[in-house]
Every structure is written in structure tokens, then in C-alpha cells.
Amino acid sequence: MTQPTTPEQPLGASRVELPRGESETAARAPSSPQTAISMRGLSSWYGSNQVLHALDLEIAAKQVCAFIGPSGCGKSTLLRWINRMNDTIPGARAAGMLSLHGLDLLDPTLDVVDLRRRVGMVFQKPNPFPKSIFDNVAFGPRLHRIYSPTDLEELVEQSLRASALWGEVKDRLDSSALGLSGGQQQRLCIARAIAVGPEVLLMDEPCSALDPRSTASIEELIRELRATYTIVIVTHNMQQASRVSDATAFFYEGKLIETGATDLLFTNPTNRQTEDYVTGRFG
Amino acid sequence: MSGSVIPTARRLLASRLFLTLCLAATTIAILLLGALLVSIAIEGLGSLSWRFLDSFASRKAAQAGIKAPLLGSVWVCAICALIAVPMGIGTAIYLEEFAKRSRIKRLIQLNVSNLSGVPSIVYGILALAAFVRFFGMGSGDEPWTLGNPESFWYLQCPLGPSVLAGGFTLALVILPIMIIASQEALRAVPQSLRQGALALGSTRWQVVRLVTLPAAMPTIMTGAILAMSRAIGEAAPLLVIGGFLLVFQTPTNLMSDFTVLPLQIFNWAGRPQEDFHKLAAAAIIVQLVVLVAFNSIAIVIRQKLQRPLQS
Structure with a gap:
């Protein structure tokens, strides 16, 4: 069933300013981690080629969960089911259960446009639109509702502040986003995703096209955003996973091999394959 | 096992030889174009005057002008652009952005590609049957009309050899080009x-x-420029639908008789008298100026659209 607004999510109709209010964060923070995304027996295929095999996984709300594993292990495919971007790929299908706060994400009648408002995505390569910096950030909000010019300006400023880009671009909001450096472009893409007011941020190797310094700034940003958003990050970089994530899931050939708290999984993996991968013996 | 080494000098020589060939080809093309322009200028510039632009056709070369074909070209090409550009872009958007991979899509695609290679005179024959005669429906009878022939919104069906029929015909000719150009443009968007x-x-x-x-x-827009440049130079399909060679009025509504510059040039160039050949050359100069003006407008539009894309 489509759910235009969920009662427990206060970013629906009443929201005008920044997506997430302070009060709401405070009200929820102390409780033990809530499950945001859960999957049971989730399998997925491209045509007749099975890429995910009966995955069981719970992802906690307002934490950073890292998906690691060698190329082709299905971690990006899994990520793209959470906002149903796989719908754009002919022949992609999934079976099993995948839900976001109880919302069935595999429901064929699901309103994917509304889902993508709730689940933002940052891609591997920065993909700012060939528009001004302001219009890039305002793009998402403008899709979904009508803003007064002052509200929109405020929303853009807050989103850029939240993505730690405001100081660098506040004097040139009207110049093209394509003039920014790679790292700045990626932070702009994060601001663009935040501006819509999502609950979840999906990041598909967000730093793989960036230099070490830009990577460090994005990682710092991810740690800050954790307070407000549930973040799922796909990464090839083991150090990055250990630096930014609370929980880690290790995938191999479409199967979930091991999952757990990041510090435990990296220091004391229970599975031999996980140990080999995180210590760099293969992958 | 390994092949013998090719001496660097020989590779450099080949490189230089290729460059020379390219330069030669460019030079020949430019020389030919230059010779054409110069010979037309020599023959036609003398006949070019305000009177030439502002007079109708005449049996006397000294009094003949291109008022009717010039305005006819403007009318027909404007109608053509209004039809073919939005339709071409729309079709391309459907094929590239919305159509699922299916047999029907492949069939449409194949047909569009083939149609772009069909000689324009074939479109003229189609247009003659479809637009001018309306497949013979109501032939012999009075055409169905809306308004009277003096009003600017006068319409009739079948269209007859009118400005509107001419515009439709040229739109048919350039539609496949327009579709393919727009598709390529959409495909290039990352x-x-x-x-x-x-x-x-x-x-x-x-x-x-x-x-x-x-x-x-x-x-x-670049594709549209090329497509419209093709439309503005077409004579054959308009000749087939019954475009007139001698017209003594400018179009007043969509049902007006018309002629276009290429038809007028064709007419004059085919006459035995030397004076008319000079008029043809002068008309060619006008046609080239119109073409350049047309392209400049499109380039300005393109630059305007392109500005926000650059940093």
C-alpha cells in the first residue's frame, strides 16, 4: 500500500524549514537503537542471474551501517533496493521481505517517488546537475512542495551548512555547480539529498572518486550526519568502514557472511572469510 | 618471434603524408566553395536591389523580383519549424525516455532511420495525396471551408497547393532528421x-x-538548425505538390498560393535568356543570406541555453 505520510515520521506535511527538527532528535536519541530497515530472506535477480541469496539483516536507525565485500558481491544491488532504484534496470527483481519502519519496500504498488523522498541517495561519482549551486540544492524540495522564496533560501542554507559546504559557497550560490571541486561536488550532492528531508541516506562508495583530503571531509560529515539520519554506506575501503560505521555487514558472492558491531567485526571476526577479507588476505 | 622494428623516420613520413592529404582535401573543398560563391556574386550582385526584393515575378527580367518567393519561403519554413521541431523532440523523448524495450519500439526506430534516407520527392508524392488532395475524399465536390478566402484564419479541406500544405510537406521531409538528432542529443545526457x-x-x-x-x-537546437537548413533549400517536394512558379501575391492566410526561393531559382535558371540567369544568381545570394540569418538566430538561442551549463 502506498503511504504518502507515515504518522511516526514528522517530516510530512507539517515540515516547512529544515527536514529534521532538533526536538525530535532529542526525543529519540536515548532509547536503544531502533530498527530502521529490516530484511528477511531477501533474494534478487538480474534476469536469471541471482545476485542476492536470502539475506537476513537489520539496520539500526540513526547509525551508520557499512556494506563491505569484494566487487560483484551484491552490496550495491542491495542498496539500490532500499530506494527501489533497481526499478530502472530492466530484468531486476527481488523476493523475500524488505521493509523500512514497517513499510513493505518490495510492494509493486509502492509509491517509489514518495519512497525516494524518504530515502536519499549519494552516488559513487558526484553527479551535480548542470545548474547553479542553489538550484542543485533546491531541486529536490521544489519537486515535492511549493516553497516561499525565503523558506527555500533558508532550507538551502541549512542543507549546505549540514553538509559543511556553506562557508565555501555562500558567496557564489548562483554560479554553476560544475565549477566546484570533486569533493565539494560530492558534499553538494549530500546537501541536495538532505534538502528533501529523508530519514535514510544511502551512499554508494561516495569517496571512491575523491582524493584523500576530500575523503576525510566526507567521512567527517558522515559522522556528523549520523545523529540525524540512518546511513547505509557501501565502501571498498576497509579503513573507511572502520572509521565511519557503527555496524558492518560483510557480503560475499551475494550472501551475507557476517554482520555485527564494526569494532567487533574488524577486531574479532567469527567467520574465516570475514577475517581474510578485513585483514586484506583477499578481495 | 617479434616483428622487425619500423624506422621512426618512416612513421614520421607517413604521418606527414597523411597531414598533407587532409590539407589538400580541405583546400580543394574551400576552393570549390569559393569559386561557386565568387561566380554567383559576379553574376548576381548587379541584379540585387531593393526593387528586386520588393517586386513580384514578371515576364520582363528588368521588372522581376522575389517578393512572393521570399515571403513564401518564410511562411512555409515557419510552419514547417512549428510542426517538425516540437514533434521531432516529442517523438525522441518518447523513444529515449519512456518507451520500454519492445518490438514496436525497434520497429519505429528502424522506420525513422530508413525514412531519413528517403528522397524528398517521395515525401512530395505522399503530401500530394494526403494533404493537397486528402486521398481524393470529396473530390469533385466543393472543399469543406472555414471562414472566407479573405479572412486571415481561412481554412479548407483538402488543403490544395497552399502554404499550409507546403509547410506540412517540408515537415515530413525533416521530421526523421529532427527525431534522430534529438535522440542523439538525449542519449548524450549522462x-x-x-x-x-x-x-x-x-x-x-x-x-x-x-x-x-x-x-x-x-x-x-544544432540538429534543428541543420534540419531547417535542409527544409529551406528543398524544391522537389514542393514542385510535386503543385507549388507555383509564378505568384503575384504574398501569403495572407494558411490557404494562400505560394512559391519559395528554390522554386523561383529553378524557374529562372531553366530559362534560355541570359538576364534571367542573373536573376537566379541574385536569388541564390538572397537564399544564402536567409540561410545564414536563420543559422545565426539558432546559434544565439543555443548560446543562451548553453550558458547555465558552463561554469
């Missing part, structure tokens, strides 16, 4: 931009309207 817009919660129409089309527009 997939990552579409994905980015979709991931923010855009509908497919919002992706097209806000991201894909604006990014493709400069290239689409």
Missing part, C-alpha cells in the same frame, strides 16, 4: 544525471522536464 534526479523523488516527466531536456537542448 545517465548519472537521470539517476540523481530519480533518487531525489522525481517522476519520469520531472526528470525529462528539469534535467534531461535542458541538458540536451543545445544539441537539439
Whole structure:
């Protein structure tokens, strides 16, 4: 069933300013981690080629969960089911259960446009639109509702502040986003995703096209955003996973091999394959 | 095992030889074009005057002008552009952004590609049957009309050899070119931009309207320029639908008789008298100026659209 607004999510109709209010964060923070995304027996295929095999996984709300594993292990495919971007790929299908706060994400009648408002995505390569910096950030909000010019300006400023880009671009909001450096472009893409007011941020190797310094700034940003958003990050970089994530899931050939708290999984993996991968013996 | 080494000197020689060949080809092309322009200028410039632009056709070369074909060309090409450009872009958007991979899509694609290679005179024959005669429906009877022939909104069906029929005909000729050019432009827009817009919660129409089309527009305009340059120079299909060679009025409504510059040039160039050949050359100069003006407008539009894309 489509759910235009969920009662427990206060970013629906009443929201005008920044997506997430302070009060709401405070009200929820102390409780033990809530499950945001859960999957049971989730399998997925491209045509007749099975890429995910009966995955069981719970992802906690307002934490950073890292998906690691060698190329082709299905971690990006899994990520793209959470906002149903796989719908754009002919022949992609999934079976099993995948839900976001109880919302069935595999429901064929699901309103994917509304889902993508709730689940933002940052891609591997920065993909700012060939528009001004302001219009890039305002793009998402403008899709979904009508803003007064002052509200929109405020929303853009807050989103850029939240993505730690405001100081660098506040004097040139009207110049093209394509003039920014790679790292700045990626932070702009994060601001663009935040501006819509999502609950979840999906990041598909967000730093793989960036230099070490830009990577460090994005990682710092991810740690800050954790307070407000549930973040799922796909990464090839083991150090990055250990630096930014609370929980880690290790995938191999479409199967979930091991999952757990990041510090435990990296220091004391229970599975031999996980140990080999995180210590760099293969992958 | 390994082959013998090719001496560097020989490779450099080959490189230089190729460069020389390219230069020669360019030079020959420019010389030919230059010779054509110069010979037309020598023959035609003398006949070019305000009177030439502002007079109708005449049996006396000294009194003949191109008022009717010049305005006819403007009318027909404007109608053609208004029909073919939006239709071409629309079809391309459907094929590239909305149509699922299917047999029907492949069939349409194949036909569009083939149609772009069909000689324009064939379109003239089609247009004669479809637009001018309306497949013979109501032939012999009075045409169905709306308004009277003096009013600017006068319409009739079948269209007859009118300005509107001419515009439709040229639109047929350039539609496949327009579609293919627009498709290429849309295909050149990086997939990552579409994905980015979709991931923010855009509908497919919002992706097209806000991201894909604006990014493709400069290239689409380039395609439109080329397509319209083709339309403005077409004579054959308009000759087939019954475009007139001698017209003594400018179009007043969509049902007016018309002639166009290429038809007038064809007419004059075919006459035995030397004076008319000079008029033909003068008309060619006018045609070239119109073409250049047309392209300049399109380039200005393209630059305007392109500006926000550059940093």
C-alpha cells in the first residue's frame, strides 16, 4: 500500500524549514537503537542471474551501517533496493521481505517517488546537475512542495551548512555547480539529498572518486550526519568502514557472511572469510 | 618471434603524408566553395536591389523580383519549424525516455532511420495525396471551408497547393532528421544525471522536464538548425505538390498560393535568356543570406541555453 505520510515520521506535511527538527532528535536519541530497515530472506535477480541469496539483516536507525565485500558481491544491488532504484534496470527483481519502519519496500504498488523522498541517495561519482549551486540544492524540495522564496533560501542554507559546504559557497550560490571541486561536488550532492528531508541516506562508495583530503571531509560529515539520519554506506575501503560505521555487514558472492558491531567485526571476526577479507588476505 | 622494428623516420613520413592529404582535401573543398560563391556574386550582385526584393515575378527580367518567393519561403519554413521541431523532440523523448524495450519500439526506430534516407520527392508524392488532395475524399465536390478566402484564419479541406500544405510537406521531409538528432542529443545526457534526479523523488516527466531536456537542448537546437537548413533549400517536394512558379501575391492566410526561393531559382535558371540567369544568381545570394540569418538566430538561442551549463 502506498503511504504518502507515515504518522511516526514528522517530516510530512507539517515540515516547512529544515527536514529534521532538533526536538525530535532529542526525543529519540536515548532509547536503544531502533530498527530502521529490516530484511528477511531477501533474494534478487538480474534476469536469471541471482545476485542476492536470502539475506537476513537489520539496520539500526540513526547509525551508520557499512556494506563491505569484494566487487560483484551484491552490496550495491542491495542498496539500490532500499530506494527501489533497481526499478530502472530492466530484468531486476527481488523476493523475500524488505521493509523500512514497517513499510513493505518490495510492494509493486509502492509509491517509489514518495519512497525516494524518504530515502536519499549519494552516488559513487558526484553527479551535480548542470545548474547553479542553489538550484542543485533546491531541486529536490521544489519537486515535492511549493516553497516561499525565503523558506527555500533558508532550507538551502541549512542543507549546505549540514553538509559543511556553506562557508565555501555562500558567496557564489548562483554560479554553476560544475565549477566546484570533486569533493565539494560530492558534499553538494549530500546537501541536495538532505534538502528533501529523508530519514535514510544511502551512499554508494561516495569517496571512491575523491582524493584523500576530500575523503576525510566526507567521512567527517558522515559522522556528523549520523545523529540525524540512518546511513547505509557501501565502501571498498576497509579503513573507511572502520572509521565511519557503527555496524558492518560483510557480503560475499551475494550472501551475507557476517554482520555485527564494526569494532567487533574488524577486531574479532567469527567467520574465516570475514577475517581474510578485513585483514586484506583477499578481495 | 617479434616483428622487425619500423624506422621512426618512416612513421614520421607517413604521418606527414597523411597531414598533407587532409590539407589538400580541405583546400580543394574551400576552393570549390569559393569559386561557386565568387561566380554567383559576379553574376548576381548587379541584379540585387531593393526593387528586386520588393517586386513580384514578371515576364520582363528588368521588372522581376522575389517578393512572393521570399515571403513564401518564410511562411512555409515557419510552419514547417512549428510542426517538425516540437514533434521531432516529442517523438525522441518518447523513444529515449519512456518507451520500454519492445518490438514496436525497434520497429519505429528502424522506420525513422530508413525514412531519413528517403528522397524528398517521395515525401512530395505522399503530401500530394494526403494533404493537397486528402486521398481524393470529396473530390469533385466543393472543399469543406472555414471562414472566407479573405479572412486571415481561412481554412479548407483538402488543403490544395497552399502554404499550409507546403509547410506540412517540408515537415515530413525533416521530421526523421529532427527525431534522430534529438535522440542523439538525449542519449548524450549522462545517465548519472537521470539517476540523481530519480533518487531525489522525481517522476519520469520531472526528470525529462528539469534535467534531461535542458541538458540536451543545445544539441537539439544544432540538429534543428541543420534540419531547417535542409527544409529551406528543398524544391522537389514542393514542385510535386503543385507549388507555383509564378505568384503575384504574398501569403495572407494558411490557404494562400505560394512559391519559395528554390522554386523561383529553378524557374529562372531553366530559362534560355541570359538576364534571367542573373536573376537566379541574385536569388541564390538572397537564399544564402536567409540561410545564414536563420543559422545565426539558432546559434544565439543555443548560446543562451548553453550558458547555465558552463561554469
